[in-house]
Each structure stands twice: as structure tokens, then as C-alpha cells.
Amino acid sequence: MRIKSLTLLVPLLVLLASSLGLAGEPEENIEYGVSEYATTFQDKTLKEHHKRPSTADHAEFEALKGPFSSGPEVTKACLGCHNKAGEQFARNKHWTWEYKHPVTGQQLGKKTLINGFCTNARGNEGMCAQCHAGYGWKGERFDFTALENIDCLVCHDSTGSYYKTPNSEGHEACSIMFEDKPPIEWAQVAQSVTLPSRNNCGKCHFFGGGGDNVKHGDLSSALFNPPKSLDVHMAADGLDFDCITCHVGEGHQWAGSRYQMTVFDEKGAGKPGMPRDTASCASCHGHKPHPRDNVTSLRLNRHAETLACETCHIPEFARGGVATVTRWDWRGAGKLKNGEGYKLKEYTQGDGEHRATYKSIKGDFQYGENLQPHYAWFDGAMRFTTQETVFDPSQGPVELNSFRGGADDGNSRIYPFKRMHTFQPYDKGNNTLVYMHLWGKDENAFWGNYDLQKAITAGMAEFDKPYSGEYGFVETYSYWPINHMVAPREQALACDECHAEQGRLQGIEGVYMPGTGASRMIDRMGLLMVFATLLGVLAHALLRLVSSRRRAH
Amino acid sequence: MALHKIQVFRIFERVWHWSQALLIFTLLFTGFAIRDLHRLIDFQTAVNLHTLAALLLLAIWIFATFWLFTTGQWRHFLPTRKNFVPVARFYIHGIFKGEHHPYTKTYRRKHNPLQALTYLLLKTVIFPAIWISGLLYLAISLGLFDTIPAPGVGLLADIHTIAAFAVLVFIILHVYLLTTGGSFVDHVRPMITGYDEADLTDEEYAYLKQDEPGKIQD
Numbered sequence: 001m002r003i004k005s006l007t008l009l010v011p012l013l014v015l016l017a018s019s020l021g022l023a024g025e026p027e028e029n030i031e032y033g034v035s036e037y038a039t040t041f042q043d044k045t046l047k048e049h050h051k052r053p054s055t056a057d058h059a060e061f062e063a064l065k066g067p068f069s070s071g072p073e074v075t076k077a078c079l080g081c082h083n084k085a086g087e088q089f090a091r092n093k094h095w096t097w098e099y100k101h102p103v104t105g106q107q108l109g110k111k112t113l114i115n116g117f118c119t120n121a122r123g124n125e126g127m128c129a130q131c132h133a134g135y136g137w138k139g140e141r142f143d144f145t146a147l148e149n150i151d152c153l154v155c156h157d158s159t160g161s162y163y164k165t166p167n168s169e170g171h172e173a174c175s176i177m178f179e180d181k182p183p184i185e186w187a188q189v190a191q192s193v194t195l196p197s198r199n200n201c202g203k204c205h206f207f208g209g210g211g212d213n214v215k216h217g218d219l220s221s222a223l224f225n226p227p228k229s230l231d232v233h234m235a236a237d238g239l240d241f242d243c244i245t246c247h248v249g250e251g252h253q254w255a256g257s258r259y260q261m262t263v264f265d266e267k268g269a270g271k272p273g274m275p276r277d278t279a280s281c282a283s284c285h286g287h288k289p290h291p292r293d294n295v296t297s298l299r300l301n302r303h304a305e306t307l308a309c310e311t312c313h314i315p316e317f318a319r320g321g322v323a324t325v326t327r328w329d330w331r332g333a334g335k336l337k338n339g340e341g342y343k344l345k346e347y348t349q350g351d352g353e354h355r356a357t358y359k360s361i362k363g364d365f366q367y368g369e370n371l372q373p374h375y376a377w378f379d380g381a382m383r384f385t386t387q388e389t390v391f392d393p394s395q396g397p398v399e400l401n402s403f404r405g406g407a408d409d410g411n412s413r414i415y416p417f418k419r420m421h422t423f424q425p426y427d428k429g430n431n432t433l434v435y436m437h438l439w440g441k442d443e444n445a446f447w448g449n450y451d452l453q454k455a456i457t458a459g460m461a462e463f464d465k466p467y468s469g470e471y472g473f474v475e476t477y478s479y480w481p482i483n484h485m486v487a488p489r490e491q492a493l494a495c496d497e498c499h500a501e502q503g504r505l506q507g508i509e510g511v512y513m514p515g516t517g518a519s520r521m522i523d524r525m526g527l528l529m530v531f532a533t534l535l536g537v538l539a540h541a542l543l544r545l546v547s548s549r550r551r552a553h
Numbered sequence: 554m555a556l557h558k559i560q561v562f563r564i565f566e567r568v569w570h571w572s573q574a575l576l577i578f579t580l581l582f583t584g585f586a587i588r589d590l591h592r593l594i595d596f597q598t599a600v601n602l603h604t605l606a607a608l609l610l611l612a613i614w615i616f617a618t619f620w621l622f623t624t625g626q627w628r629h630f631l632p633t634r635k636n637f638v639p640v641a642r643f644y645i646h647g648i649f650k651g652e653h654h655p656y657t658k659t660y661r662r663k664h665n666p667l668q669a670l671t672y673l674l675l676k677t678v679i680f681p682a683i684w685i686s687g688l689l690y691l692a693i694s695l696g697l698f699d700t701i702p703a704p705g706v707g708l709l710a711d712i713h714t715i716a717a718f719a720v721l722v723f724i725i726l727h728v729y730l731l732t733t734g735g736s737f738v739d740h741v742r743p744m745i746t747g748y749d750e751a752d753l754t755d756e757e758y759a760y761l762k763q764d765e766p767g768k769i770q771d
Binding site for chain 2: 288295296298299301302407408494495496499500501510511512514515516517518519522523525526527529530533534537540541543544547548551
């Protein structure tokens with residue numbers, strides 16, 4: 001008896017110990033150092049470039065023969081012929097990182113905003129401006145009027161061999177990011193230029209937030225070469241769209257903004273020849289997108305007056321085997337192993353890749369794949385909590401961006417979002433968000449020194465922002481509209497995903513949705529009526545039976 | 554006056570009755586699915602079947618209304634005080650005493666006064682309520698009208714649902730009453746064969762004998 005209970009007890013103890021972490025983390029999941037881009041994103045499957053018939057072969061131009069030894073030299077050659085491109089691009093968000101919101105008047109852009117991921121590019125340009133379409137932005141002193149610093153190649157290279165590295169060196173632990181790169185063949189790249197393909201856009205936009213699909217949830221490396229089931233428009237065996245097939249524009253200004261979204265497109269859905277520089281579904285599919293030959297389609301067209309197309313046609317995001325970060329917790333950042341920063345890769349995503357669940361430089365992460373979006377009425381205008389906004393953390397999570405919308409403004413649609421959940425540093429004394437100094441070789445940079453207090457103090461001081469001297473962690477939500485990864489029509493939401501009690505649109509106001517148990521009072525009254533009738537009939541029948549028995553006696 | 558077995562329900566009425574019954578059952582079943590009172594079929598199938606059944610029933614109704622008014626059969630549904638009290642008294646009293654049903658069909662009155670009143674209410678209150686709310690709702694959902702605010706649509710749906718429950722109550726009573734004043738089978742048979750006993754005046758009998766001999770089955 002005693003032996004039996006012992007044999008049971010030992011494995012139980014082991015199980016308990018391992019669940020408490022006493023057995024330690026499996027060693028193979030740990031990776032030392034803080035490098036973010038040991039393998040560059042360009043190693044991902046490249047989609048072959050469209051062979052566009054062009055009126056010019058750049059390989060034959062004298063001006064592009066070179067030799068070139070730097071990016072700005074190439075840019076000067078480009079601007080020598082494209083003499084308006086420089087000033088056009090100088091107004092583009094990809095260059096300015098600034099955006100003045102036309103509705104709210106807020107000053108936005110990457111130069112200003114604080115997000116729920118690495119928090120701020122501002123002050124960390126040495127690292128973050130790898131995705132700035134320019135050369136050499138290291139800090140505040142970057143000259144935005146020097147047009148030769150525009151990076152033409154990052155968007156127009158078609159060889160796939162062009163790359164960018166951080167503009168300044170960080171802490172020595174980050175040095176790996178500069179190693180093992182073959183030198184860029186400037187002339188060859190310059191002669192290859194063409195219209196941007198998804199390889200160009202994707203190398204930044206698929207990796208927003210510091211890694212594959214970390215930020216958006218609907219933009220990942222899976223879109224480099226997606227099957228039809230992942231993206232009906234971009235599939236190589238389907239329509240094979242590039243990003244600019246929808247994000248159309250002229251003169252280096254193109255459609256599509258997450259600050260001011262086109263939720264109801266009145267402009268792009270016009271007749272041929274009318275302006276359609278919008279990136280909306282309606283600009284191709286119109287406002288009555290379903291064929292008008294059956295009653296279901298007529299009903300669906302009515303739905304299009306209430307719902308964004310994406311709501312039904314992107315049933316889940318983070319599909320295709322690449323996960324998105326759903327929760328980012330800075331509270332645990334800065335832990336060391338053997339005196340060194342490290343990563344723990346304990347999430348294995350659909351395509352087999354291991355993703356970091358902990359990074360000393362960033363904290364803890366949770367991932368999700370094939371996720372159901374969060375739905376809400378949205379009028380297109382995003383409002384932001386900036387560094388200047390004072391909030392009250394006791395009132396629950398702070399919304400880094402928020403929006404309005406409703407059934408009656410004629411402009412809103414019920415829209416899908418990825419809702420990002422973050423615990424991030426804030427100024428406990430002033431109740432504001434903080435700029436953190438993450439990147440640099442100095443002693444204040446968090447990525448290498450692991451001291452949040454120093455990082456915040458330096459980050460705020462650099463921009464003359466008041467800092468009380470005491471930081472805490474605030475819970476935040478941010479909302480990322482879901483527009484990409486449109487599924488084939490067979491995968492669109494079935495009616496009873498929403499038309500059911502506890503359906504997807506539970507809690508959405510201003511619409512009548514049959515099947516959701518909307519007016520249960522009426523149903524109960526009706527059922528009561530039916531039961532009362534049945535009871536009455538039963539009583540009547542019983543009385544007849546009893547009385548006929550009595551008569552028979 | 555004498556009892557004769559005559560045709561009380563013509564073929565049109567019988568087809569009308571049974572196709573209407575089938576469609577109403579379909580409508581109740583699918584309607585309750587749309588209302589999420591059961592999940593025996595999925596929402597989309599329920600909506601499409603409900604729409605189809607409603608449009609079919611509407612077509613039958615257009616024919617029936619035309620038929621009722623052109624043949625003069627609508628008079629059977631006029632309310633009458635004659636025999637009303639005895640019939641009502643029978644259901645609440647006489648039926649327990651083993652009395653016989655006080656009403657016999659006549660050539661001009663194939664329904665007893667309670668029946669006639671019930672059918673009249675059905676045709677003038679419940680069915681119009683269900684048709685008007687349902688057709689408005691359908692038109693809105695198909696985009697034939699500009700959309701109206703959600704509470705308006707919800708109200709239409711509620712009216713429609715209440716009327717549907719009223720129809721179900723009618724069906725329960727309708728079926729139960731077939732067991733009263735005679736056997737269930739005796740009451741269902743005329744709606745299948747068309748023939749039932751009716752009290753005919755000598756003149757009516759002579760007329761039928763002369764002009765429509767097929768209607769008498771003595």
C-alpha cells in the first residue's frame with residue numbers, strides 16, 4: 001500500500017516542480033544576446049517580379065552605370081532624370097514620418113506617436129529608421145530638405161539583394177545585426193529599378209512592431225507568396241496583386257491610411273475615368289458588390305450598408321502560419337541570465353518557426369493565430385493618446401487609439417480590428433506615456449543596459465518632456481483595423497456566425513439582428529400564449545373525459 | 554329541410570387548405586429558427602426557406618382571395634348571431650353533458666358561427682398583421698426601401714412574431730376542435746374528399762339535383 005502511494009507521489013512531485021519552474025526552462029529554447037535581425041527578412045521566399053513592359057530599360061542609362069559607393073549617390077542619379085520625384089517624395093509619410101490628422105487636427109506620425117509595441121521610434125531612429133525611406137536618420141538633427149538622402153532603392157529595387165541596416169550602432173550586444181552582409185552592388189541594384197512589388201513594401205510592412213506580423217495581424221511574411229485561401233487577391237495562382245494594385249496613386253502619393261481610413265468610399269467607386277485613388281474594396285467592387293440575381297445576394301448588399309466588407313470576408317486574421325503578438329508585457333523586461341540578455345522561444349507557429357515569448361529587451365509576449373477580430377462601429381477617424389495626453393490609469397486600460405462611429409452617422413461601418421493588449425511603462429507622477437531611450441551605445445540605452453529608469457529619464461529629457469522621476473506600468477489597448485488577407489468567398493462568414501445568441505457581433509448597437517435573441521420578451525410572451533392554449537385544451541379534454549366516464553357509470 | 558351528403562369543399566379549397574397548412578408549418582419552423590428558438594437548421598437555410606414559403610403562400614392567397622370574391626364564397630365568413638349562443642354554450646357546457654353539437658352545416662353556411670368568426674378574425678387581423686409586417690421587413694432586407702432605424706425593424710419583427718404565435722394558437726385550437734362534436738376523422742374527411750352532411754332546403758336540393766348533380770352524394 002505504502003509503495004503504491006509512493007510510486008504515485010514521485011511523478012506528481014516532479015510534475016509540480018516542473019510546473020513551478022524548478023526544473024528550469026528547456027535550454028534549447030534560450031538564445032543569448034539581443035539581436036533582432038540575425039536573419040534578415042529578405043531571406044523569406046521572394047515572389048518573382050512581374051515582367052512589366054516598360055518604355056525604358058534602366059540598365060542602358062549612362063547615368064546608372066556607376067560606379068556608386070553609397071545610396072545618396074544613386075539617389076542623385078535618379079533625381080537627375082526624375083526631377084520632380086524628390087520634392088514629391090519629400091511630402092510623403094514614408095519620408096516625413098509626420099501626419100496632421102484632417103479631422104481631429106492631431107499631430108501624428110511615427111515621429112511623434114507612442115505605440116503598444118517597442119513604444120517609440122522617436123529618439124531611437126538609429127534602429128527604427130531602418131524602415132525610413134531615407135539614408136542616415138540617427139536623431140533629431142536629420143536634414144529633411146537634403147533630397148539626396150531619400151532612399152529610392154528600398155521601394156524600387158527588384159533584385160532582392162538590397163538591404164538596410166540600423167543607421168547607428170547600438171550597444172555591443174547588438175553588433176551581430178551588422179555582420180555577415182554581402183556589400184550592396186549599387187550599380188546593379190540601381191539598374192534594376194521598377195515599380196514597387198510586394199517584396200519592397202513587405203520588408204517593412206510585414207515586420208512592423210519588430211518582427212514578422214507582430215503589429216498588424218493581417219500583414220505578414222505569409223503574404224510574400226500566399227495561397228489563394230490566405231489572400232484571394234495576392235495569390236500567385238490567382239490574381240497575383242501587388243500592394244500597389246490597390247494602394248494606387250500618382251506623384252509619390254498613394255492611397256491608404258490608418259489614421260484617416262476610407263470606411264465608406266464615395267470617391268473611388270465612380271465610373272471609369274473618375275478618380276479612384278483610394279484603397280477601398282468599393283473602388284473595384286462598388287457599393288453593391290454581390291451579384292443581384294438571388295435573394296441572398298440582395299440581402300448581402302443590404303448588409304454592405306452596415307458592415308465593412310472585411311467584417312465578413314476576413315473571417316480570421318494572422319492566418320497562413322505566421323502568428324501575431326496579442327499581448328506584450330514590458331513588466332518583465334530586463335531579466336538577465338549569466339549577466340546577459342536573452343530570448344526564450346517557446347511559441348511555435350503554424351509554419352514551424354519558433355517565436356520569442358520572452359526578450360530581455362522587450363518583456364513577455366503572447367501570440368495568436370487564426371484569430372477572430374474584435375468588431376466595432378468605426379467612422380474612419382482614429383484618435384490617439386499621445387505623449388501629451390494625461391490619463392487616469394485607475395479608470396481601466398488606456399486606449400492608445402480610439403474611434404467613434406454608429407449606425408446613424410451614415411458614414412460608419414461595423415469594422416474588424418486586432419485589439420492589442422499591452423502593459424507598458426508610463427510616468428506615474430504625471431500620468432502620461434513616456435518616450436524611452438532604447439537604442440544607442442551610451443549608458444542610458446535600455447537595449448544593452450536594462451535600466452528602465454535611465455532609459456525613460458534620457459528619453460524624456462531628449463525632447464524636453466517633463467518626467468516626474470517615477471515610472472510604473474499602465475495597461476493599454478490599441479486597435480489595428482483588419483483589411484488584408486481577404487479569404488475566398490467560400491470562406492466568408494456564414495450567417496449564423498453573427499445571427500445567433502452570443503454571435504460575433506454581440507453588443508453592437510444600432511442594428512436589428514434576427515437570431516440573436518434580441519427581443520426575448522416577445523418570444524416568451526408568445527410561448528406563454530402557446531402553453532396557455534395547450535393547457536386550456538388539455539383541461540377541456542380532461543373535463544370531457546371525466547364527465548363522459550361519470551355519465552357512463 | 555333534410556340532411557344530404559353534398560360537396561362542401563371544392564377541389565380548389567382543399568388544395569388551398571392543405572398547401573396553406575404545409576406552408577404555414579414551414580413558416581413556423583423556419584421562423585422559429587430565425588428567431589433562434591431552435592437550431593435544427595442553419596440561419597441562412599431558414600431565411601431562404603422562410604422567404605420562399607412566404608412568397609408561395611402569398612401567391613396562393615392572391616388566388617384564394619380572387620376565388621372567394623368571384624364565387625361569392627366569402628359570405629360563409631360573415632359574422633352572424635344566429636346559433637352563436639347555442640354553439641358557445643355547447644363548448645363550455647353541453648359538451649360535458651354528452652349533448653350533440655347544436656350546429657349542422659347548411660348550403661349557405663358551412664361553418665358554425667364561432668368558426669366563422671374565428672376565420673374572419675384570422676383573415677382580417679392576424680393574417681394582415683403577419684403579411685404587412687413580413688412584406689415590409691422583406692422589402693427592407695432586400696433593399697427595396699431605404700433602411701429604417703433598427704428599432705423600427707425590430708418592431709416589425711416583433712409584430713410578425715406575435716402574429717405567428719397567434720397563428721400557432723389558432724392551429725392548436727383548430728386541431729383540438731376537430732375532436733369535438735363528432736370524431737376527428739369525420740371532421741378531417743370533408744377536407745380530403747370534399748363531401749359532408751348538410752341541411753338542405755327542398756329548393757336547394759332541387760336546384761343541385763337539376764344543375765349540379767355531381768355535388769350530391771346521397
